[in-house]
Amino acid sequence: MNMIRVLVWEGQHDFAKRLERCLSQHADAEVIRYDDEVDHPSSMEAMDVDIVFISTTALRRYEKNHLAWKRIEGVPVIWVGSGEQSIYATTPLSERVVLPAYFNCASLSAVLKHTLHTVTQGATDRPLPGDDAISLTELPMAKDGDFVYQSPCMHRLVGNARLYGALSVNVLIRGASGTGKEYVARLVADSHPEYRSGPFVPVNCAAIPDALFESLFFGHVRGAFTGAVRDHPGFLREANNGTLYLDEIGDLPFYQQVKLLRALEDGVIHPVGSNETMRINFRLVTATNRPLINMIREGTFRLDLYHRISVVELYIPTLQERGGDEKWLLFTHAFRLALEKFSGDDIASPELPGWLKDWVYTSQFPGNVRELFNRAARLAAFYLGHGVLEQTECMHLLRAGEIDCETTGVCAPPDFSTRAEERSQVLDALEKNQWRRLETAEALGWSRKTLWLKMKKYGLSG
Structure with missing residues (x-):
């Protein structure tokens, strides 16, 4: 880095x-302190600084400090700490770049490099709370494997994922079905200087049979039970010195949550059939599309486990929240990928027609990125078979299995607060889809395996 001018506004956090x-x-940095306890000249001239670090407690008296805030307009801001004070609380979570009050040099370096890199990419405009968001054309398209994004909210999400990924904190990822929670989890895992070199162990908590929970999570020794013909390390030991990713953590039964919490707090496990205690060391990342706070109120999710897993929360926006431009960007990317995959060759992608762009912009895609990729794959297969994209045939193909959000009300993930409600919702979905499992799973935003396990759990068969 070259010489930078840093403005520090401490408030009650002593971090300068x-x-x-x-x-x-x-x-080489010049640190300039700004003390909001003294009166400053009433100048409207912008402050000549490259970046600003502001304590979340510094701007509680917004009326008094409005002028100072205006003078740093357009300068990237990194908040230090957390809380509900003033301007910080009015800024949406997805728009904040936040450094914990207890930050160390490694976490500071990660957030600073990301912020300054974003500035050089042209995303330096920071609106005042209430101003219009940054336009999409001001931000570059970014690509990480199949994870493509361009909208401001996604740039902020990825930036925060990398920032907190560099810290040894547990991360909870929230987002609707199909938004790409595992992609973000892998991004978090790959950002840690130590754990990124270790294994990444994904676990679908909704698919864990009750009788095998302890064996699968904590491992077992040979002969521990009938069928245990060899030792099994368990998910927690497999993730040692790496990252354990627990998907659908909200689907973990209450009594299993207790056992998981004990292992996380103690840092040790007892494999089934063994008298030995084994120490574990891994990074924990969890994900859910369930309303955990509502579940805590209903008594179906443990508050202490929530506090353990959600030191940092990352929210993944839906496709609707990401905007029409980003939906079209993702669709064209998915179409090209599908052409290459289905043809087995690097063929030229045709120019996509305007009617298709209009359809993508106006479609809600309740299944989010997963549904959009499905529709793009359908269209790619049609094009490879027919050589043209005829509107009538293609629209029929695209709309097959389409969910009407207004009439079905399933565009938002189902809110299952209790087991009784969940069983009722599953049964209702099965009956509406005439007990066809594929259509029912799609309507609920689940995989067929998850639906089958839920049907078995609640004694539903058709």
Whole structure:
């Protein structure tokens, strides 16, 4: 890094000296302190600084400090701490770049590099709370494997995933079905300087049979039970020195949550059939599309487990929240991928017609990215077979199995607060779809295996 001018606004968080010490290891930096307790000249001239670090407690008296806030308009801001104070609380979570009050030099370096990199990419405009969001054309398209994004909310999500990924904190990822929670989980895992070199162990909590929970999570030794013909390490030991990703954590039965919490708190496990205690060390990332706070109120999810897994929460926007431009960007990308996959060759993608773009922009895609990729794959297969994209035939193909959000009310993920409600919802979905499992699973936003396990759990058969 070159010489940078850093403005520090401490408030009640005493971090300026630590910030200056950490910066001295990586860059030539001039740290300028701003004390909101004294009166400042009523100048409208912008402050000549490259980046601003502001304590979340510093702007509680917005009326008094409005002028100072205006003077740093357009300068990237990194918040230090957390809380419900002033402007910080009015800024949407997805728009904040936040450094914990207890930050160390490694976490500071990660967030600073990301923020300054974003500035050089052209996304430097920081609106005041209430101003219009940054336009899509001001941000570059980013691509990480199949994970493509361009909207401001996704740039912020990825930036925060990398920032908190560099810290040894547990991360909870929230998002509707099909938004790409595992992609974000892998991004978090790959950002840690230590754990990224270890294994990434994904576990679908909704698919864990009750009788095998302890064996699958904590492992077993040979002969521990009938059929245990060899030792099994268990998910927690498999993730040692790496990342354990627990998907659908909200589907974990209450009594299993207790056992998981004990292992996470103690950092040790007891394999089934063994008297030995084994220590574990891994990074925990969890994900859910369930309303955990509502489940806590209903007594179906443990509050202490929630506090253990949600040190940092990341929310993945739906396709609707990402906007029409990003839906079209993703659709064209998915179409090209499908052409290459189905043909086995690198063929040229045709120019996609305007009617298709209009359909993508106006479609809601309740299944989010997963549904959009499905529709793009259908169209790619049609094009490879027919050589043209005829509107009538293609629209019939695209709309086959389409869910009407207004009449079905399933565009939002189902809110299952209790087991009785869940069983009723599953039964209702089965009856509406004439007990066809594929259609029912799609309507609920589940895989067929998850639906089958739920049907078995609640004694439903057709």
